[in-house]
Structures are given as structure tokens and as C-alpha cells.
Amino acid sequence: MSTLSELIDADRWIDRLAQQRGHLPESVELAAVEDELRRRVAELKVRDSARANAAAALEQSQQHSEPLRQRLATLRAAARSATGGSRDLVALEKEITHIASDVARYDDQELILMESLEPLEAAVRDLKHETQPLIATRATLTATIAELQVSIDDEVAAKRRERDDISAQLPDGVRRAYDEALRRAGVSGGAYVDGNRCDGCRIALSPLDLDRWRQGSAAVSACPECGRVWVPCSS
Numbered sequence: 674m675s676t677l678s679e680l681i682d683a684d685r686w687i688d689r690l691a692q693q694r695g696h697l698p699e700s701v702e703l704a705a706v707e708d709e710l711r712r713r714v715a716e717l718k719v720r721d722s723a724r725a726n727a728a729a730a731l732e733q734s735q736q737h738s739e740p741l742r743q744r745l746a747t748l749r750a751a752a753r754s755a756t757g758g759s760r761d762l763v764a765l766e767k768e769i770t771h772i773a774s775d776v777a778r779y780d781d782q783e784l785i786l787m788e789s790l791e792p793l794e795a796a797v798r799d800l801k802h803e804t805q806p807l808i809a810t811r812a813t814l815t816a817t818i819a820e821l822q823v824s825i826d827d828e829v830a831a832k833r834r835e836r837d838d839i840s841a842q843l844p845d846g847v848r849r850a851y852d853e854a855l856r857r858a859g860v861s862g863g864a865y866v867d868g869n870r871c872d873g874c875r876i877a878l879s880p881l882d883l884d885r886w887r888q889g890s891a892a893v894s895a896c897p898e899c900g901r902v903w904v905p906c907s908s
């Protein structure tokens with residue numbers, strides 16, 4: 674294998690590693706997990722807001738009912754120990770009946786609110802519980818991706834050292850043409866002629882270019898389309 678084809682293969686290898694790094698199946702999976710987590714966070718907000726509204730309504734009712742309950746207890750204690758005239762006692766009983774009726778209304782209302790709060794609290798709790806495994810999956814995937822990327826980066830670094838050593842063995846003119854084509858076209862600065870096509874850009878060679886390439890007449894034979902240096906016919 675010629676030095677030029679070794680360099681092309683090394684650079685194409687590095688490009689494949691870069692592609693692989695950017696398209697890890699774990700990254701695709703992580704993106705799906707994160708989408709689902711975002712959906713659940715939004716759902717949790719909705720559920721928690723419904724729970725908070727019900728809890729606030731219950732608390733508000735209790736703030737109103739609590740002083741009435743205390744007042745009722747005080748009045749009942751007073752009625753039990755009453756020694757005054759019957760007129761006072763009648764007034765006391767009347768107030769007790771009135772307040773007891775208000776307290777009973779609050780009791781009914783608070784029972785309904787408590788009953789509605791319970792499933793709303795459960796809905797929030799359930800969603801948080803159901804989401805735990807997904808959060809764990811996200812952590813595992815994130816760690817796996819980081820490990821894979823480090824491993825690919827190490828491989829790329831080793832391959833780069835290898836390609837630099839190969840590149841140093843090329844004649845100066847070929848290396849300059851190669852580096853220039855690599856800078857402009859990417860992936861590699863050279864290409865093979867495959868059938869009658871440049872395998873770097875897939876353009877078909879003109880009969881004249883094909884002849885020149887076959888005869889190896891030019892010192893550096895390069896693709897007129899992508900500029901990549903062709904591996905000579907004799908290689």
C-alpha cells in the first residue's frame with residue numbers, strides 16, 4: 674500500500690470516528706429520555722398546580738372555620754356551667770345553634786375539599802415515583818456516553834499521531850496538495866479512482882483526466898471537482 678493511500682485511509686478512519694462520536698445510539702436514546710422527562714415535568718406542574726389549588730382552598734376554609742370552632746367550644750363550656758337566668762341561657766343556646774350550623778357547613782365543605790385533595794396528592798406522588806427509573810436511565814446513559822466519547826477521543830488522538838507520521842513521509846509537493854485539498858474538501862485530502870469515478874466526490878472523470886491518471890503523467894494528479902489528490906494508477 675502506498676503512503677498516500679495509507680494517509681487517505683487514516684484520515685477517513687478519523688472522519689468515521691468523528692461521525693460515530695456524533696451519532697452514538699446512546700445519544701439518540703438519551704434525547705428520547707430527555708424529551709419524555711420534559712413532558713413529565715410539564716405534566717407534574719399541571720398536577721401540582723391542581724393539588725396546590727385544592728390545598729389552598731382547604732386551608733382558607735380552615736382559617737375561617739377554626740375561630741368558629743373555638744367560639745363554639747367556649748360557648749358550650751359556658752352553657753354547661755351556666756348559673757345565670759334562663760333568658761341568658763336561651764340567648765346562649767341560640768348563639769350555639771347558629772354557630773354550630775355554620776361549623777357544620779364548613780365541616781361538609783372541608784370534607785369535600787379533603788376528598789378532592791387526596792387523589793390530586795396521589796397523582797403528584799405517583800408521577801414522581803414513576804419518573805424515578807427514567808431519571809436513573811438518564812444518569813446511566815449520560816455516563817455511558819461520556820465513557821464512549823473518551824474512548825473515541827483516545828482512538829482519534831492515536832490515529833492522528835499515526836496519520837501525521839505517514840504524512841511526514843510524503844514528498845513535499847504531494848503533502849502540500851493533500852493538505853490544501855483536506856482543508857477545502859474535508860474527510861481526506863486524497864481519493865481513489867474507482868472505475869471511472871473519483872471516490873472522494875463521485876464525479877466521473879473525463880476521458881482526458883482518466884488517461885492522464887492512467888499514464889501518471891502529472892506529478893500530482895488531482896480531482897478537478899474536489900481537488901483531492903488521486904492515488905496513482907500504479908499503486
Ligand SMILES: [Zn+2]
Binds near residue numbers: 864874875896897900
Ligand atoms: Zn473528486
